Amino acid sequence: MASGSKVYVKNWPKNIKYLTRPTLSKKLDHAVLGPLGFDQxxxxxxxxxxxxxxxxxxIIDQTHxxxxxYGLFATKTLPPGSHILDYLGHYHETTPEDTDEASNYDLVLTRDVGGTGRGVAIDARFSGNEARMINDYRGIAAKPNAEFKERETGIMGVYVVVNNGSKGFKGVRKGEEILVSYGRSFWSERREAMA
Known part of the structure; x- marks a missing residue:
């Protein structure tokens, strides 16, 4: 299935392109794409x-x-440590010239690709997959039940946390919202922008 093929995903926003493979910035060259495996x-x-x-x-709960x-919910019970899905979007350099500063969907894949000193991030603001719908746990749950982790070189996965510190944690139950931590830097940047 090619990137951008017509795929039906219930509740997918009409103004966002659904991806089955990431798109790549023109600024990414062999020095970056090679170590990430895209040249192979x-x-x-x-x-x-x-x-x-x-x-x-x-999300219809007004206290959420x-x-x-929208949010992302488990369709079946997902045990601790299991892979949920990959985070797809537009791969770009982490430089100001190649970054959409207004995006709330930008996730750093790596800060240094193969010793080049160049970072790569994945932005799902205008194109992505279901992973772009994952909400931060703050104000919803005491702890996140999922996390972003590099699945293999060049691919950011979303996984059920192995242990979220809650007594008796058994993973994500069917119907439960999948929640991650966006990280302190995400929230501090948003506070600065609003000040």
Whole structure:
């Protein structure tokens, strides 16, 4: 299935392009793409189809920080440490010239590709997959139940945390919202922008 192929995903926003493979910035050259595996055949292995582990649902609970927006929910019980799905979007350098400063969907993949000193991030603001719908746990749960982790070189995965510190944590239950920590830097940048 090619990137951008017409794929039906329930509750997918019409103004966002659904991806089955990432798109690449023109600023990314062989020095960066090579160590990430994009210059090799077959290259990084992305799922290529919508994830069977998740569904996108509109948040109707008015006390939820993302009320009226969307969230990502488990369609089956996902045990601790299991891979949920990959985070897809537009791969770009972390330089100001190649970064959309207004994006809330930009995730750093690596700060130094193969010793080049060049960082790469994945931005799902205008194109991505279901992973762009993951909300931060703050105001929803005591701890995140999922985390971003590099699955293999060049691919950022979303995984169920092994232990979130909660007594008796058994993973993400069917129907439960998948929640990560966006990190302190995400929230401090947003506070600065609002000041």
């Amino acid at each position: 055949k077959p290259g990084p292995r992305f799922a290529g189809t919508p994830s069977e582990n998740v569904s996108i649902k509109q 920080p993302a009320a009226g927006e």
